[in-house]
Amino acid sequence: MRAIWPWSLAALFCAGIIHAAAVFGVPYVASRDGWSRLAELSESNQLYILPIAGAEMPLPFMAPDVAYAFCRFDLTAKNVLLQTELGDPSWSIAVSGRRGENFYFISGVEAKRRELRMLLVPRARLAEEASTERSEEGDEQIIVITPEMTGIAVIRATIRGPSFATDTINALQSARCETVIEPDPNVVASDSEPGPQPNAPAVVRGSRRPPPRNPNEIR
Amino acid sequence: MKHLFYFFGFAGLSLVLGLGSAYLLVDDGFALITSQTGPWKTWSHAGSLTADPYTRAHIARSGDLPITSASGLIFQATTDSEGRDLSSSCEYEIIIRPFSAVWWSIALYNADGRLIPNKAGRHAFNAQNLTVLPDGTQRISLAPRARPGHWLPSGKDHDLRLVLRIIRPLSVEQRRHGAGFQTLPDIQRIAC
Numbered sequence: 189m190r191a192i193w194p195w196s197l198a199a200l201f202c203a204g205i206i207h208a209a210a211v212f213g214v215p216y217v218a219s220r221d222g223w224s225r226l227a228e229l230s231e232s233n234q235l236y237i238l239p240i241a242g243a244e245m246p247l248p249f250m251a252p253d254v255a256y257a258f259c260r261f262d263l264t265a266k267n268v269l270l271q272t273e274l275g276d277p278s279w280s281i282a283v284s285g286r287r288g289e290n291f292y293f294i295s296g297v298e299a300k301r302r303e304l305r306m307l308l309v310p311r312a313r314l315a316e317e318a319s320t321e322r323s324e325e326g327d328e329q330i331i332v333i334t335p336e337m338t339g340i341a342v343i344r345a346t347i348r349g350p351s352f353a354t355d356t357i358n359a360l361q362s363a364r365c366e367t368v369i370e371p372d373p374n375v376v377a378s379d380s381e382p383g384p385q386p387n388a389p390a391v392v393r394g395s396r397r398p399p400p401r402n403p404n405e406i407r
Numbered sequence: 408m409k410h411l412f413y414f415f416g417f418a419g420l421s422l423v424l425g426l427g428s429a430y431l432l433v434d435d436g437f438a439l440i441t442s443q444t445g446p447w448k449t450w451s452h453a454g455s456l457t458a459d460p461y462t463r464a465h466i467a468r469s470g471d472l473p474i475t476s477a478s479g480l481i482f483q484a485t486t487d488s489e490g491r492d493l494s495s496s497c498e499y500e501i502i503i504r505p506f507s508a509v510w511w512s513i514a515l516y517n518a519d520g521r522l523i524p525n526k527a528g529r530h531a532f533n534a535q536n537l538t539v540l541p542d543g544t545q546r547i548s549l550a551p552r553a554r555p556g557h558w559l560p561s562g563k564d565h566d567l568r569l570v571l572r573i574i575r576p577l578s579v580e581q582r583r584h585g586a587g588f589q590t591l592p593d594i595q596r597i598a599c
Binding site: 192203206210222225248258280290293297335344348350 | 422432433455458464481574
């Protein structure tokens with residue numbers, strides 16, 4: 189009987205180590221975290237509008253009275269610009285890291301304006317950045333410094349009631365998420381040349397589909 | 408032989424205790440990392456850059472995209488205000504007193520987190536579509552069959568889960584004075 193005590197104490201000690209390893213390890217091995225679920229539906233630096241929560245939901249516990257649009261940003265090559273219209277003071281934008289750490293949030297109440305331009309700049313590149321709170325076109329923009337190169341920006345557009353759902357989705361269609369294209373000083377602008385195609389948001393019509401070849405043609 | 412028996416006992420006990428306790432605490436939380444107000448529970452540090460490892464693991468397992476508690480709060484209730492499990496075989500009344508928040512909403516799910524299909528297509532009520540009664544409260548009926556006023560259909564034969572979302576839960580002035588939430592909705596059982 190006496191011999192069992194060292195084994196029991198050793199088992200408790202090892203259980204503690206296993207417990208800590210499991211808790212700390214879950215965020216790194218979880219295959220169904222928010223990022224992974226959205227990565228199945230999207231490409232980076234493109235805005236997607238999720239279907240209003242119904243029987244099938246790409247994310248757990250999605251609010252049935254909120255329309256969600258998201259952009260998985262990747263700042264490795266260039267900064268990313270998020271532009272949206274805030275249709276109501278209760279609309280909000282949350283910017284989070286790869287593992288869900290929410291480092292920036294703004295609602296329509298704080299924004300105090302209808303159009304919002306948000307420039308995402310990685311902390312690692314901040315020293316060499318010349319971005320200011322006014323864009324080259326003179327528009328006001330919010331500079332959000334991100335601790336990581338990748339993350340997720342989520343626009344939450346509240347829906348007054350079921351009959352307003354379509355209007356809310358339509359209002360989100362004007363939102364954009366795209367890499368910032370710096371003008372090439374060697375190219376002289378010409379009125380006759382067509383400009384870049386607008387990076388319109390894609391509407392996700394079903395969950396768990398493979399990534400689309402053309403993000404604007406999800407069906 | 409005896410030592411072999413002890414070794415397998417040691418390995419089994421270590422795994423069961425280590426993984427079992429991790430699963431329970433990551434799934435349900437505990438008093439230090441969750442906060443409970445009546446039937447409403449929230450993960451206090453969800454979405455925070457300084458979140459504890461249990462909260463981070465919980466978020467990764469759930470697949471949720473949280474926002475910090477200063478920006479928004481998400482409470483869940485699986486019991487009524489008396490502590491009895493919420494069931495679709497019972498009828499409830501949710502009594503809401505005015506919140507100081509930019510927006511809030513109460514949505515109904517089954518225990519697995521799925522919306523309950525119903526002909527009315529009604530799954531939630533929010534600050535913008537609930538009327539205020541003369542006594543200053545807003546009330547929602549939770550019942551399998553239609554009820555007058557604001558009715559959330561609860562279906563049948565399953566347990567229920569209510570989710571309360573609050574965007575910008577406190578004003579800047581309240582946050583400065585460290586005010587907390589005192590008036591979360593009551594969930595009263597009317598009949599079973």
